[in-house]
Amino acid sequence: MRLNEAAARLPGSGIREIMELALRRPDAIRLEIGDPDFDTPPHVAEAAARAAADGATHYASTVGIPPLRVALAEKVLARNGFAVAPEQVVVTQGATQGIFTALAALANRGDEVLVPDPAWPNYLMMTGLLGLDAVRYPLTADTGFLPDVDRLAELVTPRTRVLLVNSPSNPVGTVADRDRIAALAEFAPERVVSAYSFSKTYAMTGWRIGYLAVPAGIAGVVAKCQETVVACVSTPTRHAALAALTGPQDRVAEMRAAYRSRRDLVVALAEEGGLELPTPTGAFYGWVDIGRSHPGAAHEFAVDLLARHGVAVAPGTAFGPAGEGYVRLSPAAAGEDLAEGVRRLALAVTGA
Known part of the structure; x- marks a missing residue:
């Protein structure tokens, strides 16, 4: 069947690739997708x-x-x-x-x-x-x-x-x-x-x-x-x-406070674990520099992190060439999973 050439050339999402791999592991700590763990009010x-x-x-x-x-x-x-x-x-x-x-x-x-x-x-x-x-x-x-x-x-x-x-x-x-x-x-x-x-x-x-x-x-x-x-x-x-x-906005305020708390937890744990992570000022994403320890290997690092350490993050290359040397994590996960995920990420990056 003949396809629309532009549609056939569309690249797949590098985020979805990791997500699909993570779905095969029920024990995976999911930090790759920006989906709130809160329910709709x-x-x-x-x-x-x-x-x-x-x-x-x-x-x-x-x-x-x-x-x-x-x-x-x-x-x-x-x-x-x-x-x-x-x-x-x-x-x-x-x-x-x-x-x-x-x-x-x-x-x-x-x-x-x-x-x-x-x-x-x-x-x-x-x-x-x-x-x-x-x-x-x-x-x-x-x-x-x-x-x-x-x-x-x-x-x-x-x-x-x-x-x-x-x-x-x-x-x-x-x-x-x-x-x-x-x-x-x-x-x-x-x-x-x-x-x-x-x-x-x-x-x-x-x-x-x-x-x-x-x-x-x-x-x-x-x-x-x-x-x-x-x-x-x-x-x-x-x-x-x-x-x-x-309607009432109290639930929004509660979620915002929770995200701020998680952001602060991630930044503190990243610093403690030797990770380079600029403090996010909006959204709920962290942009972690892995370039010094894993140059030119963001995709391979993300796949290996999931396979060996059970933590899913999005490779920076999923977001364009300038993303090489980085991975994105989402603090939309619950606190305990988030802390353990960042700890494992730090170990994988620093080798400590």
Whole structure:
């Protein structure tokens, strides 16, 4: 059977590779995937069940139910600091589909997209499937693993169409400060699409719901692109998202405190074990330097760590060439597993 060439060339995810290996080991300490070990807050799940029981099981608007779009516009203003009208909000099947849809709306085949290196591998999968040329821009230790506008400017060509910025960073865990975000926004004036997700904040990874805040002039195009892929997000899930956003936030505060505690535990254990790990300022990932002890062997190290030590981490090369010499760990695991996993990782890296 003849295949779409772009689809056939898509690289597999190096994260998923380790995850599949880890699934074969029930005793593995799972630090390779960014999935909260918390359950969705009960009132959120109850809202979805109630909506379904009340008949909210039919098609709904492609872009989202009106109360949710209003609440999301209010959240963007209150939390993110810029104003959008509800008509500029598009509710998506997770941030992943939202980003794919935005790229489809903004870029033509052969256009260039500036993509961070290291970066979540799905960005390259999206650009490849859409026939776009990904141009990697480096995130390096000398800039705090944050995008540098001067370096970005050097990569711009007449074919450059999109700059993709990920903050908080997956895999590095860094957060771009307000001044840097302002500089990046000035670099791309009045052409900013922001993608958000409920997945981590509300422990809703399996619900697959996110949203875009887009310039008014392209909202309709984004909506049409979305309609070709998913028609609309699950209707009960939209009601769950509305409950998450407008209901009590105490569970969010509890999870945030737990992640901060785990982050501090990982950093302390890493220092104690002789690991080089910059303190993550956002997300829940740790970017561990293994380059001195295992140069050029991030993938082999991750596979061996799982096979010999029972600890699953993502090899840095899963996130691009700049990830060589690193592994990513996720402190989304429970405290005891996390402590033991970092201890074993330190032993494997240092040989102590």
